[in-house]
Amino acid sequence: MALFTSPCPVNVREQKWIEESLAWLRTAFGEPRAVITDLADDDVVGRLCQLMDVDPKTITVELYGDSAEDDLARAAGLTVRSRGAAGHYRRExxxxxxxxxxxxxxxxxxATVAHxxxxxxxxxxxxxxxxxxxxxLLTVHFGLGVFSANACFDFSQDQRRRQVRRLGYLTEPMYGYALACHAHSRxxxxxxxxxxxxxxxxxxLKRGLRHLRRT
Structure with a gap:
């Protein structure tokens, strides 16, 4: 019978968490939204507020950060690894x-603004x-999972340096399976x-869809 099954792209614990969490999000926020793949750069915060049902007048947006240190490292041909927070949330x-x-x-x-x-x-x-x-995972529910999945891991390399960047808390397999569940539910x-x-x-995603169809 194993020949006719398709393995889930995540382990049993992750699968259970993703499925139960998506079910909770559906109860809390309604039906999963259609997936968005194109978003203009001119008003990202405003557009995402609209997509995620947040009134922009009720929040404060701050900008921080300086890329000077990374620029110096790249100029020296050094590896740049970034796992620092790309965004923060607090109440004031x-x-x-x-x-x-x-x-x-x-x-x-x-991906960061959506998070x-x-x-x-x-x-x-x-x-x-x-x-x-x-x-x-909430970004997946609101149809923004493609951005989050594509941003979660990035690797680039040339003759002088390499760069590894990670973003967020889910892995690529977890995003793939979450998006498969999202598509399946729709x-x-x-x-x-x-x-x-x-x-x-x-x-x-494709592995996750095959698994869901066959199980």
Missing amino acids: NGRPVIAIDRTLTSTRLV ELGHVRLDGRYDGDDQEPLTD GERRPAWAGQLDVNPRAY
């Missing part, structure tokens, strides 16, 4: 404040120890947006 005098690294661009910017807005949505609703990974057997995923998340 009862008002949500999201702080975003000003050096972020494109996919990483969208921090996820904190706004979860604040007061959930206080479990897994709030950070759940906030990443009745998308072959989601058109899968082509916008990077190679690894796309492969895990």
Whole structure:
């Protein structure tokens, strides 16, 4: 019988957490949203607030960060590894404040802002120890998982240096399976947006969809 099964791209513990967490998010925030793959850079915060049902007038957005040290390291041909926080969330005098690294661009910017807005949505609703990974999973529920999955791991290398960048709390296999569950719940057997995923998340998505169809 093993010949007719398709292995899940994540382990049993991760599979259980993803499935149960997505079910909770569905109960808390309604039906999973259609996946978005294109977002203009001119008003990322405003557009994401709209997509995630956050009133922009109720939050404060701060920018921080300086890329000068990384630039010096790259100029010297050194490896640059970044696991530092690309964003922060806090409450100040009862008002949500999201702080975003000003050096972020494109996919990483969208993923970071979506994650921090996820904190706004979860604040007061959930206080479990897994709030950070759940906030990443929330971006999948609101249709922004392609950005989060593509931003979670990035590796580049040339003759002088290499750069490894990680973002968020979920792995590529976890994003792949979460997106598979998302598509499955929406009745998308072959989601058109899968082509916008990077190679690894796309492969895990396909494995996840095969697993869900056969089990």
